[in-house]
Amino acid sequence: MELNLSLFTPELFLACAGILLILIDLIIPSREKNGLFALITFGITSVAIVLTAVYSPFSPQEAFNGFIKKDFLSGLSQLLVLFTLLLTVLVSYDYLERFKTNYVGEYYYTLIFASLGAMLMIEANELATLFVSLEVMSISIYVLMALFKRDYRGKEAALKYFILGSVGAATLAYGFALLYGITGSTLYPEVAKALSSNLSAAAFLGIALVLSGFLFKVGAVPFHGWAPDAYHGAPTPVSLFMGAVVKVAAFVALLKLFFPVLLPFFERWGEVALIFGLVSALFGALAALGQENLKRMLAYSSISHAGVILSALATLPALAVYSVFFYLFAYTFMTIAAFGIISLLTVKGFKGENLSDWRGLYSKSPSLALLSVVIFMALAGIPPLLGFWAKFYVLVALVKTGKVLPALIVMVASLISLGFYLKPLVYAFMKEGKEERVIPGFSAYAAVLISSLVLIFLGLFPEVVSQASLLSLASFLKGVM
Amino acid sequence: MVSLMLVIPLIGALFIALCRSEERAKWIALFTTGLVLVLSVLLLFQFDVSKSSSFQFIDYGHWLPSLSIKYKVGVDGLSLIMVLMTALLTFIAVPSAWNYIDRRKRLFYALLLLLETAMLGVFVSLDLLLFYIFWEAMLIPMSLIIGIWGGERRIYSALKFFIYTFAGSIFLLVGMVVLVVFYTSLTGNFTFDLQQLLNLKLPLELQKWLFWAFFIAFAVKVPLFPFHTWLPDAHVEAPTPGSVILAGVLLKMGIYGFLRFSLPLFPDAYKLYAPVIFALGVIAIVYTALIALVQEDVKKIVAYSSVSHMGFVMIGLFSLTVQGIEGAIFQMLSHGLVSGALFFVVGIIYERLHTREVGKMGGLASLAPKLATLGMLFTMANVGLPGTSSFIGEFLTILGGYKASHLVGVLMALGVIFGAAYMLYMYRNVFFLEPKVLSFKDLDRRELLSLGLLALLVIWWGFNPEFIMKFIHGYTHRLLGGV
Amino acid sequence: MSITGYVILSALLFSVGLFGLIVRRNVISLFFSLELLLNSANVLFVGFSKLYGNYYGELFVFFVLAVAAAEAAVGLAIVVALYRLKGSVNTEDYSSLRW
């Protein structure tokens, strides 16, 4: 038995910290917990970030009998997850100050457990581990969505997400069962070895089902049904969290499963990813056009973005890993910033969620309005913001593999999506509203500011992200060889 | 030095963001744009004309090495004059906004400065992707300027402008990437460097596709019939400084794109499709001139006249004669001055009368002789009277068009008649006849100075076009040598 | 006793579960369907586990069962909470989030 526990330090720390938080929650009286818990969670996350950074080896290493494998790709992705957690905490503090819940403690440590699930998912090297950690993440998120007092929307969203999420999980399990049935193992390397000589219909079926499970998780059409309702209904910080974390975790897990293990079938599932990606890109963009609710709009936009990332999977494996990671990086910060600013503007009565609430935002808060320009233009992929580079890398990857028409479709989708990304800006700048100054909560404002600055600065100097993507690609490939 | 010009407006914008006073913003803007203008003039004098076909003042840095995208800027003769014009018109735009922009001044001037950086960037980029970035980055400030300070239908116009242009540029981006990937497949060298890409001889089949991809992006910006409908909307709704910049600089970005990319990169496709462009150009000239004849809105007339003039430019470009191309370049330069000035004039009138309807004006010549005089000058320049800079361009493009096809020449020249017709009717309705208003303040010193500057340039370059032309002979020579 | 039997059994359970998910409006019935879906995978796992003679499949079933239990708990909690707010368990009544 080869545990290699030291490699597992960050996860272990996070799990222990989460459990410790449960205990603290039991001790501390229920009043005025928000600040304290936010602070503690913030601290925990910061430590976890440091630990993750430390325990992300460049040459891939395995732990727990090969049940997890850490490399740079997983390390960076985990960092993304933890950064999201960090900023979510900032946004949540502000949100919880305004929308009371009885379950402040539960809220924060469920966040931690969700992140833990995501982290495990990212580094999983075995099907059962992947399945179970995915469920940790999902169930935590169901709970988070339903946690708020008298918040009917959140619960409805949680129910829908729960039902469909379970279908997705079952599909995934079924697919895993088939893979296991073909190969006799659940460990990635063994599965890979057995599969390489077995191009049977059953293998295709298994891959199809696993792929469907992932397509569901990332919200690709037609598995997307849950996404708009869930993002829309969930409390905004939760939308933020799941918008970023679920996508990162699902896509990285997808990469780690599909590229090394299912590579012999690349041509087939690549094609599927391309087709569903392009359809999703167009569908999301189109459906978002008519939205009045910004969260719902962002939900559709996330479908569209997921579609773009999916289409990148169909390129050469190296290009795919590279551009997918880049896109995920950009997408994470864009999502944080976008949902963050909505959360910031959301005061009692769901103000700030609807387009009409953005009327005259510039006169109410110039800085927020200007930040919103950065955010939405980054989402739309207008240079020189980070969002542009993400799209650009996908484009290059597609064209390099001779897929010019798909590249064009991706761009058309981004053209259509411009139609709605511009809307909040129109409302913020070009329409007049009642003059009342908005005083944004400090912590949430900081989160939005940080992520917007990331969008700007890394947009100006994309080489940083590019190098990170390259390194993670190199490390990833090293593990495959 | 070129990089300095790109950075200065950004610093200016930063200062505006930091300063708390709404009033001080415009002084900062004036100073910044002035500084850029001075720099551009300095650049003009330091430029080595004998080597005008090669790029000078190159600033070079690795920006995105993993995709070998470089920060590479520099100017050749063509870029140089575009830079000069951009600097000039932005400088002019500040005084034109002086009274017109009466709210959110800080935002306005900051956006204007950002816009300046983006526009300058477009003209000096020597890396395809850098070009594209500036090309797109320009959209945000411009749309905001139209959308915030524009007229009734400003939001529609701003969105239309943004989305229309973006629609064009998606093809541009894909085309660029295809081009670069193809280059890589030949040479194994992945680069967006324009100078390296120019060495490439593309197969005709690929040229055809890429030509159209680039064409759409540039044609929308030019704008060439039938992609022009965003322009009247944008022009009419934009505030005066917006119109000045829009007409003066933004429209030129499309032409510049043709000159810098389409022509040198796809010469064979260029030759192949010239007849199509001729047809579109001729339609643009005659058809939009006809439309301009019946417009009631002064700004619309000038806007449609821009489309019409761009038809000349396009035909000149595609005539593949020295005269046609040089004429086209000169024409766009001159059109920048003239239409910028005309929009300024219209803006002054609107500021005082709060109407742009032709029917509600009249007789301003007796109330505001200075405005009328300068207005006459710019009207005549727009008509293409010899002695003004427009004539040079118009004449040379007609020369080019005539060479390409007699019919094209004839139809182009027909535009000369229509141009005279709508401009003179407009002038008559605005300035002649009995006054319909009681009082009208003539130009103040600030307006006089900025319009006077433009007027002097229009006449100076009308008599001494060589001052500008000497910078583009080299470019044209190299270009046609390659074709 | 060939593996085909397991396959058919699991496929049947899967189809029945999915059918129920599409057809039924009662949330509780939907939950029943979900359980069937999860169990369909279990059948396969057990079959394959025996086919290969290693215990991975059976262990996977064990995990799936745990997951099913956790899901059932959380899911029911959500339904109960929703029922309190809305007084219904019909999915058509839970469609305030749409379009």
Added chain:
Amino acid sequence: MGMTFWIAVLPLLSFLIAGLGVFFGIDSLKRRSHYFGLLAVGLSLFLSVELLFEVMKGKVISESWFTWLVSGGLSASFGGYVDSLTAVMLVVVNFVSFFVHLYSVGYMAEDPSYDRFFAYLGLFTFSMLVLVLSPNFLQLFFGWEAVGLSSYLLIGFWFKRKRAADAAIKAFIMNRVGDFLFILGVAAVFWLFGSLEFGEVFAKASKASAGALSLIGLLLLGGAVGKSAQFPLHTWLADAMEGPTPISALIHAATMVAAGVFMVARCWPIYDGSYILPIVGVIGVITAFGAATIGLTQFDIKRVLAYSTLSQLGYMFAALGAGAYVFAMFHLFTHAFFKALLFLGSGSVIHAMSGEQDIRRMGGLFKYMKITGTTFIIGTLALVGIPPLAGFFSKDKIIFSTYANGHFVWWFFLTLGALLTALYMGRLVFLVFFGRERFGERERKHLHESPAVMTVPLIVLSIPSIFAGFLEGWFTEFLKKSVPNHLHHTSHSLEITLAAVTVSLALLGLFVAALFYYWNKISPEVITENPFIRPLYTLVYNKYYFDELYYYLFVRGVGFGLGKLSSLFDRFVIDGIVNGLAFITRGLGEAVRLTQTGVVNAYALYFALGLILVIAIIWLV
């Protein structure tokens, strides 16, 4: 920068000084603006005369001032090219311009925009001189357009009047129609000969094919037709009379309108080698005869003169068409004097009549304004072609040349035209200066002879009107140095016979006019009311309905009609497609959106569908 430069630029300086005075509203300059004009044009005139003497010595002066435009093989500079043709034109232009300046001091004295007027005069003179001096086609075009601009500005001088503003536009656009062809001509010249310099082009012209030359000639002719107001672009000239009268004299009689004739003469190598001389002639004949008929029916003193100008320009074109370039120029030369004289005279009349221009309200003015009357009659006789006045010599030569070169039909109509000229001019003189006084008391009180500053130019101009004809021999020889004069049959007796016919017809015309309007033996109504002639009269009176035709065809039809149509097309079709695309996209979005029903079963359904699709695709690919 030699003499030619200063000849051209002096008036420009006058324009600039006066113009800046106007622009900045400098009052001290306002009343003094004519000083600069007179001084500048006077100096310019002096220099021109000096130059004329130089040229008479057999020199051809060619100066280059500065390079204008260089592009590829094209290179054009501003410069002065003076041969005998130019030298004569310079003198004529400056001479007339000087006296018009002088005259205007009196005529415009009360106008509030006095200084602006002189500024424009300076601009015009400059433009005309540049045109005349041009050594290449581009400068020619520059001058061509610049005189057009000045003409536009001066016609619209009283811009508050709608009629003036409209007339100005009409003049400009009609000219543009010509220029549109002209510039194509220039382009054709460039691509055929690779140069725009007269010298080079004409040297190569002899080797070019007649077809190409015809094309170029036709295109250039278009410009000439526009500028010289020949049929069918003639309608602007009559309306141009809305401008101040001195302008009519300077621009629309003596100088600018003659530019077309000058241009054709200048480009004789092109026309000589082409097939199109007959076209030039036919246009001239039609204009000469048609305008004369219209002149017969008009009641506005200036309009009568305007049609007379048209008619006379038609004569010149006929001469050009016959190949008698020198005769055309000679007529241009003499016509400049007496037509300027006539216009200035009419200005004097109008001035006296406080702006009244309708000859039906005049009569018997001779006794009030002796000088004006006398000089006007001199001008009339010169125009009608009564020997030995200037017009006789020049017009006679033209009529002779058409006959001599075998164009008998032209000859017939031109001779008939001479009769008509005598008729309408006689009618004019008799109606204005003699007969019953048909104006009211108020005008009578005001009636006076014009001040000296106006009458002196009249007197001065009447001198060449009388004597210029005697220069014929010298003029012909002098001009032949630069322009040929084709005469196929030169027979002195024939010439005398034809002259006799013409003169007798002219005298007959004057006599008939006197019958109608002096002795009142026959009432004009007898003819105009005659049921057979009546429709014809109406037709002629309405200028053959050309204005209406153009108005409905081009202004309403092409301009407004097509314009509206295009505008609608643009809005609903082109923009409609754009907006339609946006609309469709949005509609598609709505449709797609509606699949998101909010009911979780539906999502499960999509999920199942997706599963099947994924499985199917992965198998099928």
Added chain:
Amino acid sequence: MNGLFFYLFGFLAVALGLAAVLQRNVIKGGVALLGSFVSLGAVYFTSGAEFIGIVQVMVYGGAIIVLYLFALMTMDLEKMKEEPLRLGFVSAGGFLAGVLFLLIVYGAMSLEGAPSLTVSGAKELASPLFYRFLLPFEVVSVLLLVATIGAVAVGRREE
């Protein structure tokens, strides 16, 4: 013998599952589901997976179904409206489920072989579970913890 039991219980599991899904009365449905699960447990037994069979019966019979019944008790069963079956959904759902069934069966048909019926009890499974599969096992504990706390927090009556 084993084969017979397999088919018998397999048939029962599917039939009862179908009944559970289609039963309008959720209480009856719950009972049918319980039957289905027990049948499945029996199927596992016939396959020799005794431990799993026991766990199946215990977890479902002892925990999950009870959970359902408790949850149902908090609700007013009378108030649960008889839901109408939408014909579109029924036909589409039937079609899709049928197609899916065929696809899965067709796909998995390529798998061959007969499972050995070696008995695997708690003893056999314990060692791989606690050695090789330690990580997922630990994660499951976290999962259950989260689920428990979450269920309490979400399901508790708000004041």
